[in-house]
Amino acid sequence: MSTQTITTQPIAGQKPGTSGLRKKVGVFQEPHYLENFVQAIFDALGDVKGKTLALGGDGRYHNRAAVQIILKMAAANGVGKVMVGQGGILSTPGTSCVIRKHKLSGGIILSASHNPGGPEGDFGIKYNIDNGGPAPEKVTDAIYAKTGTIQQYLISDAPDYDIDTIASGTLDGMMVEIIDPVADYSELMQQLFDFAAIKQWLAAGHRIRYDALSAVGGPYARHIFEDLLGAPKGSVVNGVPLEDFGGHHPDPNPVYASDLVDHLNAADAPDMGAASDGDADRNMIVGRHLVVTPSDSLAIIAAHATVAPGYKQGISGIARSMPTSQAADVVAKALGIPCYETPTGWKFFGNLLDAGKATLCGEESYGTGSNHIREKDGVWAVLYWLNILAATGKSVNQIVTEHWAKYGRHFYSRHDYEGIDTDAANTLMDELRARLPQLAGTQLAHRKVKLADDFAYHDPVDGSTTQKQGVRIIFEDGARLIYRLSGTGTEGATLRVYLESYEADVARHATPTQDALADLITTSRELARISQITGRTEPTVVT
Numbered sequence: 001m002s003t004q005t006i007t008t009q010p011i012a013g014q015k016p017g018t019s020g021l022r023k024k025v026g027v028f029q030e031p032h033y034l035e036n037f038v039q040a041i042f043d044a045l046g047d048v049k050g051k052t053l054a055l056g057g058d059g060r061y062h063n064r065a066a067v068q069i070i071l072k073m074a075a076a077n078g079v080g081k082v083m084v085g086q087g088g089i090l091s092t093p094g095t096s097c098v099i100r101k102h103k104l105s106g107g108i109i110l111s112a113s114h115n116p117g118g119p120e121g122d123f124g125i126k127y128n129i130d131n132g133g134p135a136p137e138k139v140t141d142a143i144y145a146k147t148g149t150i151q152q153y154l155i156s157d158a159p160d161y162d163i164d165t166i167a168s169g170t171l172d173g174m175m176v177e178i179i180d181p182v183a184d185y186s187e188l189m190q191q192l193f194d195f196a197a198i199k200q201w202l203a204a205g206h207r208i209r210y211d212a213l214s215a216v217g218g219p220y221a222r223h224i225f226e227d228l229l230g231a232p233k234g235s236v237v238n239g240v241p242l243e244d245f246g247g248h249h250p251d252p253n254p255v256y257a258s259d260l261v262d263h264l265n266a267a268d269a270p271d272m273g274a275a276s277d278g279d280a281d282r283n284m285i286v287g288r289h290l291v292v293t294p295s296d297s298l299a300i301i302a303a304h305a306t307v308a309p310g311y312k313q314g315i316s317g318i319a320r321s322m323p324t325s326q327a328a329d330v331v332a333k334a335l336g337i338p339c340y341e342t343p344t345g346w347k348f349f350g351n352l353l354d355a356g357k358a359t360l361c362g363e364e365s366y367g368t369g370s371n372h373i374r375e376k377d378g379v380w381a382v383l384y385w386l387n388i389l390a391a392t393g394k395s396v397n398q399i400v401t402e403h404w405a406k407y408g409r410h411f412y413s414r415h416d417y418e419g420i421d422t423d424a425a426n427t428l429m430d431e432l433r434a435r436l437p438q439l440a441g442t443q444l445a446h447r448k449v450k451l452a453d454d455f456a457y458h459d460p461v462d463g464s465t466t467q468k469q470g471v472r473i474i475f476e477d478g479a480r481l482i483y484r485l486s487g488t489g490t491e492g493a494t495l496r497v498y499l500e501s502y503e504a505d506v507a508r509h510a511t512p513t514q515d516a517l518a519d520l521i522t523t524s525r526e527l528a529r530i531s532q533i534t535g536r537t538e539p540t541v542v543t
């Protein structure tokens with residue numbers, strides 16, 4: 001066995017987006033494509049000699065092949081040891097947990113998260129640093145810079161390594177440990193939540209339905225909810241990770257997880273429904289005839305935080321991404337703790353969590369998490385909700401409606417215009433930005449604009465600044481209209497329009513969301529001239 005030095009040249013477009021590099025599987029299978037990016041990671045990190053890394057992915061098509069390539073490249077680059085999830089399986093939160101628990105230098109996660117999989121689907125790769133969290137921008141920028149100058153990569157000519165047997169061994173001199181992907185994670189969950197109370201709640205006849213959408217959340221959910229907590233077998237559905245996710249679009253929202261929503265609307269509905277995405281960092285919580293918005297979920301968890309043993313001392317602060325509704329801000333104010341507003345993407349929470357400024361974090365895109373790891377965490381969120389239900393004896397609907405009655409309701413919706421022409425999307429954003437200076441003080445429908453800007457974030461911990469993170473129009477009554485382009489798609493551009501309005505009056509809390517937001521929706525389309533510029537009169541996905 002020996003190290004091969006392979007001559008290569010830069011490949012355009014290897015810039016990581018909101019969460020790693022995502023492309024069509026076919027692109028990742030092109031000669032040198034994956035290898036160039038992996039070598040760029042090692043080069044950007046500097047000295048990887050003797051370091052220990054975690055490696056795994058969401059099990060999608062090309063996961064196993066990519067694990068073999070990365071193992072051989074790691075060996076050739078002098079990495080000391082790699083801990084690999086059995087079968088190449090590790091969820092994103094699972095990897096974060098392994099990195100932190102074993103004090104690793106970092107990890108490589110193979111996932112395009114909520115994007116569809118299979119030979120025609122998407123593949124992705126991201127690097128996490130030693131705190132267990134996504135590489136911050138200075139690291140992803142350094143990796144991208146290396147992809148622009150790469151001339152060669154190193155790879156061992158060793159045969160494929162057996163990644164299916166839990167054991168330790170070596171690959172061309174590098175130590176390899178194949179680990180149970182679920183063990184460390186489920187141990188951490190048992191420290192954080194009141195498993196005895198949840199067990200009792202389930203034993204009393206309450207039922208859950210967890211739809212893993214044939215993605216990586218399945219093995220975690222089956223072990224935790226069925227084996228440890230005693231939910232009847234079959235409570236977790238689509239629990240086996242499949243290379244094409246069984247045709248599911250592994251994005252836990254009411255559109256792509258409509259089957260789960262239908263079950264919760266049925267006569268014999270379980271007490272709670274839940275789903276997670278491709279890499280199990282997202283979650284959706286569903287009550288009977290009610291889908292909890294992720295923004296509300298963050299606020300509700302914050303308001304009930306101390307029911308869980310791991311958080312009984314209280315929370316130091318909350319952080320939410322800018323487009324996430326202000327429901328959490330209201331709870332933070334009531335608790336007398338700060339609420340931070342960050343750009344979209346979990347990497348911006350890392351510093352706040354490391355510094356102890358925030359305990360809970362959330363994004364409107366079905367992402368919730370805490371300082372227990374440095375990623376959002378689907379199964380964790382579901383356990384938190386179960387802990388709340390078990391501790392209060394209330395239903396999901398009761399918890400939500402009582403929360404609105406106490407704090408007011410933030411009506412919230414996201415309208416996605418997917419697969420639009422990239423030039424048209426850029427034109428739309430540029431036009432909007434150009435008009436921002438004139439918008440403040442003007443009237444749009446019956447609302448007056450209080451502030452109109454392009455969100456810039458100043459990290460209070462490391463002092464870095466991130467510009468152009470989304471156009472926001474904030475109205476005097478607290479309503480908000482936000483526009484940004486997705487950084488995770490692989491086809492054309494996706495325009496995301498985020499709509500939010502506040503309603504204090506309980507009598508109006510039962511209004512259907514799209515009705516409550518109707519005037520804001522009209523304003524959002526007219527202001528940005530969406531149909532004129534993109535040719536679309538309706539969004540592709542409304543959540």
Ligand code: VG1
Binds near residue numbers: 018113281
């Ligand atoms: C989307 C979400 C964002 C999330 C990101 C990664 O990004 O909006 O909130 O952090 O996906 O989630 P964008 O740039 O497409 O809006 V995951 O679960 O796909 O890693």
Ligand code: CO
Binds near residue numbers: 092278281
């Ligand atoms: Co994800």
